[in-house]
Structures are given as structure tokens and as C-alpha cells.
Amino acid sequence: MTTPLSLPVESHAAASSRNACKLCTPLGACFVFRGVEGAVPLLHGSQGCSTYIRRYMISHFREPVDIASSNFAEASAIFGGQQNLRAGLLNVIRQYAPRLVGIATTCLAETIGDDVRSYLRDFRRDFPDAPPVVHVATPSYSGTHVCGFHEAVRGIVDQLAPAADTPGAPHDAVNLLPGMVSPADLRYLKEIFADFRLPLILLPDYSDTLDGQTWTEYHRIPDGGTPVADVTRMAGSRATIQFHSVRAEPATAGRLLQDRHAVPCHTLGLPIGIRQTDAFFKILESLTGRPTPPPHAAERGRLIDAYVDAHKHLLGLKAVVYGEADLVVGLASFLAEVGVVPILCATGEKTSHLARQIAAVAPQRPAEARVVEGVDFLDIETHARALKPDLIIGASKGYALARKLDIPLLRVGFPVHDRIGGARILHMGYRGAQQLFDSLVNEILEKKQQESPVGYTYL
Ligand code: SF4
Incomplete structure (x- = not known):
């Protein structure tokens, strides 16, 4: 007779997640590898990981997304991959025929402790003419897609930039590490640098590879x-300019370039809304x-004129922000400046810095407001x-919640897989704030119209 397995209910529930507010770590790395010219992402692990990530990226970007897999079977899980x-x-x-192969490890490869670095040393010894290969460790059980994204950026810089004892030849370009933003954001950032006549090295740049034009014939690599x-x-x-609010500084690519090559690093939050964008333009x-170019x-x-025109529709409203x-920090800053209270700021990440950052950008929240990680x-x-x-x-994942609470959902970030145009949502800079603001006000107006017994036509 077998003894029934008895699990303490509370500890089981605490260790599980139900409809996670985060995605798997190699997914973030795949974003980055898709933003390097001629690169192909290769996941070291099981086939399903690559299928899952491709599904997410294709449903958001509506583009073909090839992600290779080393395709573990039972024997690789036991004897190594x-x-x-x-x-x-x-x-x-x-x-x-790639110019770079970007390898991200999956949970299985990390759990069995596959020594990918030594595998790659052996591979380079046997195939010295192979293209560069970058490897990042991305176990999903100890991070999120955002960790995978930043790990991949740092890994590329660490493994492709010259070693510490080899100084880089000086030039006029500025490195921009924008974080996990949309292709539309990347195109806009390039436009801003061009208008400042400032040469730019943008890493990663998936503005074309994940939001490209039509093809008459298939390209293996966009x-x-x-x-x-x-x-x-x-x-x-x-x-270097890098956008982030909550990463540990020593782990960023900007800090690596500063420590290793004395490239001065400016770190600031995502430029969403006027205040954060002003800080970016000041740099x-x-x-x-040069002063800010007249079009900007x-x-x-x-x-500012739009803020004045529509503040009566937003003032005092309460918003849930997640992602x-x-x-979340950038959106909370934007909301605070347009008079909306970010009453709940939530993320699936564990950063320990979110509450402090939200307090800095949105200091006037009521006592009941929450920040949860x-x-x-x-x-x-x-x-x-x-x-x-x-x-x-937030992203489309909040649709079920919006439906239950019967309140509008403004879709931003990733993934947006129940609307068209996720790749073209602009979040950053004055132009992005304008688009967010107009969309936000119009969501509120539509809700008012729906609920009105008389159906106002002038609002
Ligand atoms: S097993 Fe790990 S790496 Fe693979 S899809 Fe699941 S969370 Fe992602």
C-alpha cells in the first residue's frame, strides 16, 4: 500500500505562480540577438523552449522569428548537451551563414550544469573560422525576460568588445543601451540622435529585424x-547612455564599458513623459x-498644450500599472505628471528597488497606494x-483583469497579442508621451460614452 503524498497547501501555493507577470529569461536574450546584424539566436536546451518563445514574439511582432534549438532529448539531459x-x-x-550566433541556455541545460563555456572553447579550437559565438546563461527559475535581455546586452559587450588591456580607438559616437523597448521607440531614438547630429551605436537595434517591410522572397536573416x-x-x-531604474549597476553593459575602458556612463530611467524625457535631452x-533641435x-x-487641454478628464483617476x-517606473512618472494616481505598481520581477524608484517619480500618492514585486x-x-x-x-496579459473589473486597458510594452501594431507602440520621448496621453484620454472618454444614458457627442 502506498502512502498518500501530503503537501502543505500554503507552501505549495507560495512557490507556484498563477498567470505570471513575467516571461521566460531566454526570451529577453532572443530579443537582443535579433537586434544584432546577421545574428541567429540558438537556445541550448529542449525544442519546446524555442517554440514557446517564437510563439510569443510572432504574436506580438507579426514577423517570422527563427530561433534555433540544440534540441535536447533524454540522453542529453543525462549525459550533457x-x-x-x-x-x-x-x-x-x-x-x-550568420555573422554571429547568440546562445542562451534554457532551464534544463542550466539545471544539469552543462559547461557551455568549455564546449565553446572546444568548438572554437576545432572550427577556428566559425563566426563569433556569444553565450549567456539564462535560467528562467532565477530571473525574468528582462534579466535575459540585460544579460545578453552585457554578454555581447563583454565577449565582443576588446579586453581590458586593449583600449578602444577613440571616436565621436555615443553608445545607447535603451533596454527592452519597441521597434518604434528604437526608430525614434535614432531620429533624435540624427537631429542632434550625434553619431550613435545602438545596442540592440531590432527596429527593422522585428518590424520590417514586405519581402518578395524569404530572407533567412532579416x-x-x-x-x-x-x-x-x-x-x-x-x-554610454543606458536606460534603466532598477538594475544592479555592476551588472550592466554601460558599467562594464566604464570600468574596463573608461567610457563615461550616464544612467537614467526610461524617458517616458516630460520629466524623464527632459533629463534625457539634457544629457x-x-x-x-547644442540646444534641443526645434522640431523636438x-x-x-x-x-504640454495637450496636457492642459485634457487634464479635466484625467485628474484624480487611479491606475494599475504592471509589467x-x-x-512601470517610466509609466508611473508619466501618470503622476498628467494627474493620474498610480495606485498599484506591480511587477513579476524581484528588484528590491521598485518602491524607492516609484516614490521618487510619483511622490504624492495616497497612503493606500501599493508597490508590489x-x-x-x-x-x-x-x-x-x-x-x-x-x-x-500594461501588456495584453492584463486583459482578463480589465474585463473582470470592467475598466479600460491601455496596452503598452510586451506582449501585445490581442491587437495589431504592438511593434509600433511608441512609449518614449515627447512624441511617445503624446501618443500615450491621447490614447489614455480617449480610453477614458470612450468609457464615459459607453456608460452615459444619453450618449454625449461632445466631450
Ligand atoms: S523550460 Fe525554462 S527556458 Fe524553457 S520555456 Fe520554460 S521557462 Fe523558458
């Missing part, structure tokens, strides 16, 4: 991305010695029901 990795690399090189040669030049840039003004100053002026911690959508719903918000801002 060296042969699979070698075969996978050779297949990818033969079929895609055009676009940061050239590998530019990554090696980052060590000689005059400065650009100081680096170039005019966009700022129009944005990547850096995005490491939560899933069940936790978010519990808090939201108590706080009675008027609207929700």
Missing part, C-alpha cells in the same frame, strides 16, 4: 541590426553642446479589487 550544441551550431552556420564591428567599437565611444545637449522642442510644447519594472496576476487582481482603479496600463 555538448554533442547537441556542436551539431546545432554547425547546422545554424551551414544553413544561415536585414538590419547593430553591426558586430560597431559592438567592438563601443570601447572607444565618448560616452544630449551637454554631450553635443515644438513636440514638447504641443505635449517590466523599468517600464514578484507578483502574478492573481496577486495583482487581489490588490486591484481593494484599490478600485479606474484604468489599467
Whole structure:
């Protein structure tokens, strides 16, 4: 007779997550590898991981997304995945002729402790003419997609930029590490740098590779991305600007370039809303010695005018904001400046910095306002029901919550897989704030119209 397995219910529940407010770590790394020219991502692990990530990316970007897999089976899980990795690399090189292969490890490869670094040393010894290979460790059980994204950026810089004892040849470009933003944001950032006449090395740059034009014939690797040669030049840039609020500084690529090559690093939050964007433009003004170009100053002026025109519709409303911690901080800053209270700021990440950052950008929240980390959508719903918000801002994953609470959802970030145009949502700068603001006000107006017994036509 077998003894029934008895699990303490509370500890089981605490260790599980229900409808997670985060995605798997190699997914973030795949974003980055897709933003390097001629690169192919290769997941070291089981086939299903690559399928899951491809599904997420394709449903958001509506683009073909090839992600190779070393395709573990039972034997690789027991004896290690060296042969699979070698075969996978050779297949990818033969079929895609890539300029870079970006390897991210999955949970299984990390759990069995596969020594990918030594596998790659052996591979380079046997195939010295193979293209560069970058490897990042991305176990999903100890991070989120955002960790995978930043790990991959740092890994690319660490493994492709010159070693510490080899100084980079100085040049005038500025490195920009924008974080996990949309292709539309990347295009806009490039436009801003061009208008400042400031040469730019943007890493990653998936503005074309994940939001491209129509093809008359299939491309195995889409055009676009940061050239590998530019990554090696980052060590000689005059400065680095990196957008993040909650990462541990020593773990960032900007800090690595500063410590290893004395490239000065400016760190600031995602430039969402006027205040955060002003801080970004101030750095650009100081680096170039030029004032903000007139078209951008005019966009700022129009944005303030729009704030004045529509503040009566937003003032005092309460919003739930969730998603990547850096995005939540940027959105909370934007909401605070347009008169909306970010009553609940939530992320699936565990950063320990979110509450402090939210307090800095939105200091005037009521006592009942909450900042919560490491939560899933069940936790978010519990808090939201108590706080009675008027609207929700975040990715499509919040749709079920918005439907239950019968309040509008403004879709931002990733993934947006129940609307078209996720790749073209602009969040950053004065132009992004304008689009967010108009969309936000219009969501509120539509809700008012729906609920009105008479159906107002002038609002
Ligand atoms: S097993 Fe790990 S790496 Fe693979 S899809 Fe699941 S969370 Fe992601």
C-alpha cells in the first residue's frame, strides 16, 4: 500500500505562480540577438523552449522569428548537451551563414550544469573560422525576460568588445543601451540622435529585424541590426547612455564599458513623459553642446498644450500599472505628471528597488497606494479589487483583469497579442508621451460614452 503524498497547501501555493507577470529569461536574450546584424539566436536546451518563445514574439511582432534549438532529448539531459550544441551550431552556420550566433541556455541545460563555456572553447579550437559565438546563461527559475535581455546586452559587450588591456580607438559616437523597448521607440531614438547630429551605436537595434517591410522572397536573416564591428567599437565611444531604474549597476553593459575602458556612463530611467524625457535631452545637449533641435522642442510644447487641454478628464483617476519594472517606473512618472494616481505598481520581477524608484517619480500618492514585486496576476487582481482603479496600463496579459473589473486597458510594452501594431507602440520621448496621453484620454472618454444614458457627442 502506498502512502498518500501530503503537501502543505500554503507552501505549495507560495512557490507556484498563477498567470505570471513575467516571461521566460531566454526570451529577453532572443530579443537582443535579433537586434544584432546577421545574428541567429540558438537556445541550448529542449525544442519546446524555442517554440514557446517564437510563439510569443510572432504574436506580438507579426514577423517570422527563427530561433534555433540544440534540441535536447533524454540522453542529453543525462549525459550533457555538448554533442547537441556542436551539431546545432554547425547546422545554424551551414544553413544561415550568420555573422554571429547568440546562445542562451534554457532551464534544463542550466539545471544539469552543462559547461557551455568549455564546449565553446572546444568548438572554437576545432572550427577556428566559425563566426563569433556569444553565450549567456539564462535560467528562467532565477530571473525574468528582462534579466535575459540585460544579460545578453552585457554578454555581447563583454565577449565582443576588446579586453581590458586593449583600449578602444577613440571616436565621436555615443553608445545607447535603451533596454527592452519597441521597434518604434528604437526608430525614434535614432531620429533624435540624427537631429542632434550625434553619431550613435545602438545596442540592440531590432527596429527593422522585428518590424520590417514586405519581402518578395524569404530572407533567412532579416536585414538590419547593430553591426558586430560597431559592438567592438563601443570601447572607444565618448560616452554610454543606458536606460534603466532598477538594475544592479555592476551588472550592466554601460558599467562594464566604464570600468574596463573608461567610457563615461550616464544612467537614467526610461524617458517616458516630460520629466524623464527632459533629463534625457539634457544629457544630449551637454554631450553635443547644442540646444534641443526645434522640431523636438515644438513636440514638447504641443505635449504640454495637450496636457492642459485634457487634464479635466484625467485628474484624480487611479491606475494599475504592471509589467517590466523599468517600464512601470517610466509609466508611473508619466501618470503622476498628467494627474493620474498610480495606485498599484506591480511587477513579476524581484528588484528590491521598485518602491524607492516609484516614490521618487510619483511622490504624492495616497497612503493606500501599493508597490508590489514578484507578483502574478492573481496577486495583482487581489490588490486591484481593494484599490478600485479606474484604468489599467500594461501588456495584453492584463486583459482578463480589465474585463473582470470592467475598466479600460491601455496596452503598452510586451506582449501585445490581442491587437495589431504592438511593434509600433511608441512609449518614449515627447512624441511617445503624446501618443500615450491621447490614447489614455480617449480610453477614458470612450468609457464615459459607453456608460452615459444619453450618449454625449461632445466631450
Ligand atoms: S523550460 Fe525554462 S527556458 Fe524553457 S520555456 Fe520554460 S521557462 Fe523558458
